[in-house]
Amino acid sequence: MTSRRSLRGIGAALAAAALVVSTAAACGSGGAKAQPPAPSTTPAQAAPAGRTEPPVQMPTGPKAHFKFSHNTSGGPIMVTTLKGARSGVTGKVWVWLPPEYKDPRYARSGFPVLTLFTGNTGVNYNFWAHEEVEPIQKTAVQMEKRHKAHPFIMVMPVLQMSTRQDTECSDIPGMPKMGTFLGEDVYAMVRANFRTLPGRDGWGLGGASSGAFCAVKLALEHPAKYRAAMSWAGYFSPEPQAGPRWTPQQMRANSPDETVKKRPDVRLFLLAGDRKLFRADRERVMQFKRLVQAPTTAQVEIQKNGGHYTADLQKLLPDILAWFTRSLKGPVAGS
Template identity: 55%
Template sequence: MPTGPAAHFTVARRTSAGPVLMTRLKGLKSGWTGKVWVWLPPQYNDPQYARTGFPVVILHTGGNGSGYNYWSNPKVLPAQEDDVRLAGAGKAHPFIMVMPALQPSSHQDTECSDIPGHPKMGTWMGEDVPAFIRANFRTLKSRDGWGTAGASSGAFCAVKLAAEHPGDFKAVVSWGGYFQPDTDLHWSAKGRRANSPDLMLERTRPDLRLLLIAGGSPQSRDEVHRMNALVKLLQPPTVATTYIQPNGEHFTKDLKKLVPMILEFLSANMRGPTNG
């Protein structure tokens, strides 16, 4: 059950799958304040599920994610509508979807890391956001009920945060991702190594289930190379499934087609709603 204190949410967007809520979270550990969008599946407010905990998937946006997360906009990515449809067909869990801001500003991409002199985005995204969700919603205690997915720079963050917190997450999806820091924000050589998801996974071998997706168009060949290079580093109990999207490119129109696959993968590797 929620531990509180309860946050104040506004309705950011009304959809055919129910409202997308939004709040501003000041992280207790990071001290940084950013937007978080949340969608609750229809079952969440059904009296029959009043004592049920729901699985959580944290969805990381790509691009300029300072005040926007395109997973929260069904016109861009119909994740909520797809989840309702797939859950009704028994192909996916009804997820609590959490969609946090990605970076402090449009000119400051900290790649979900705690970089000296910058907001502690690694702490905000990896610790404050999950704690906030547990405080406000009925979730599952076990990491088996927690997953994360991201696109592009959000894929970097999804893999990195799960590698840093393997006790909190079970399943991870990367679409068009990269696996080493790609910004020039005061990274030391030591800091760059410490914040490279590929090296983290190689070193710690966490018990994670990964779905790595790359585009199959000639323009996306670098995605395939990065994906294959990561797979070569992985050892049990880390398990990776790869998929090359035929003719896929690095656009949300291509990601849109893969949302059902992503939700089905997360569902196959995470625990579903559980009675308390």
């Protein structure tokens, strides 16, 4: 398969971009004044008679320690080091809160959550958190102002622990339990710290290339937690070079090609380009689409002259945010 190899040409650039941004943040964070305040865990008061209270799942705690990472034109990015209670994995998670999160009109409302998985190896970085690579926060603010997209909480975890040990977002004996870390521990941390929406209808997963595999895989495995997933230039079965110690049974157990046959009630958005060099991306999407049966749904978008580069993904950000807005519930402003 070519999906991971096709990113190798930009892998160094992505890692360099992440390094440059993190270095700039360390030099210009401005200390404690730049750190966004932690969200309140005070329970919402009862609504007055005759008024409907906006839907909200208040933070359950315990509070994570967030610190300022860096600024984007859409607002600051925070970061925490999460010690997964269920997985035993420790990894960084970046979080962006939309401006509406601190707006008094939304003080009693929960917000939908997008967990975004990076492409390439995702060791100690996530390119969705860096505007120089994927300006999704900037695009989100612009669309929110035009009422074209929900305000989303964006959660951006590391993808794996080592470049020498690709776990494919799975729990494989002898490897870090990244399936549990990404699918359960990160989810629990977000619920513990932020106002979210009750139930699964405010939770979505999205990813690029190797991260796209993770987004679809985890959504299909956890339909009680996640309502929708987006895949850009992804693949749908573990790549042979990813885990030489995997057994055939483990490969099948962690393959979306197999999990989708269980027909979980999940909405999927599958994107790929039509450029000849990356025709394998398009072919994988179309093959996977043929496996989808109700109540699972899949919308396919083939990008004209699109490829497997971040510049192609940038052009699709409005479509991605609009699709998540149609697929997930949004916050409700109070009176």
